[in-house]
Amino acid sequence: MSVTLEKTPETAREQLQTAALVLFSGGQDSATCLAWALERFQRVETVGFDYGQRHAVEMQARQTVRDSMAKALPQYADRLGDDHVVDLTGYGRIAESALTADRKIEMDARGLPTTFVPGRNLIFLVAAAALADRRGLEVLVGGMCETDYSGYPDCRHDTMVAMARALSLGLDKPVVIETPLMWLTKAQTWELAQQIGRAALVELIIEDSHTCYQGDRTHRHAWGYGCGECPACELRAAGYDEWASGR
Template identity: 80%
Template sequence: MSDTRNDLLPVSALVLFSGGQDSATCLAWALNRFARVETVGFDYGQRHAVEMQARIAVRDGMADVLPLLADRLGPDHVVDLTGYGRISESALTSDRAIGMDARGLPSTFVPGRNLIFLTAAAALADRRGLEVLVGGMCETDYSGYPDCRRQTLDALSTALSLGLDKPVPIETPLMWLTKAQTWALADDLGGSELVELIVEESHTCYLGERSQRYAWGYGCGHCPACELRAQGYEAWRAGQ
């Protein structure tokens, strides 16, 4: 487990926090790095309320597995974007099959989701005095979502900085990591306790399934999110 307390940056951060594996790892990363950290979640009409429940369990458990950093964790915020979810229909917000659309994008792609999330997060951060946005977007294992690309986020950071008349950096610690490397990062940041918290409490499954427990956590075991998480976990364990 790494100890980055000597590398602490005297700035604050707002973590986009869904309660999934990636955002849980990003929260631990931010707590290791920044003096003050708050979290924000978004209710955008996703089909499964389990995601909103998981984020509470993971956040609460983070203080237990990273006790030396617990005093850095500030308030949690939830933004109601259900109206947006209704106009951006996808397999995550309505009863549709998971597959590919005519553009070759997954049906789980919610158009502009990260753009909306980060814009709302930037407004919240401005009012809360938080200087850095942190998100779990990843171009290596990004499932074909164009709003996860670093180029997209750089452009948005520029637009937000211009619109708010101040720098709006968007940190993406997982951007170039595989899922196996993301598991390794969690282990480095918080050891087996953090890994176990992610396995036991975080939620990634597109179908909202939590009745089946695998070595890598709960899920249906066959949707793209579960397959990616399982493959990464197996590759990480094999490389230990």
């Protein structure tokens, strides 16, 4: 039973005959993961989740990024397949956080940021695995990372290993979860985008992807649009500055 998460480039190339489903929010990380998957798999579909997030701009950004991806990576355009949106608004009301309700972004009693949506990635992976099973997609691809991240426990490598095993048992077949950003810093994520798609992909991520927790699309920075103050913007900005300074 396979619960392999990260593969070497050689192993990934051997999987060119397979198809992948990318958990796709339209942010920097998932945009990079989509490009990574298009480079490796013959057929790539995407899935987004409407979980009642406060800012509709996130759902709008994901379609813009998808549309732009074919132009930024024309050599892989024919690999980009269908997009799916799963309605999880009921779950969002249960797992209330600063991303789904008007709450201050701060640390809670457990030491977790109030932007943490309890179990979000677990729910996403279950829904994605069910969709992938129906669509004949063998690999799930997610932008989870525990190097430069907000401390969410459902982004950790151990969580992904456990989820891959649980899904494999529950579906009675191997479920592979690929997390190409798991051990990368944000600077390295920018570098990965540069390696895959050169300036065109970096420009796409700057202009079209959305990461800001405040839903701000009015303030343009060197690294893209956002408030510049929330934890997501701070991580993205710091990573961009480190990457840009080393070029």
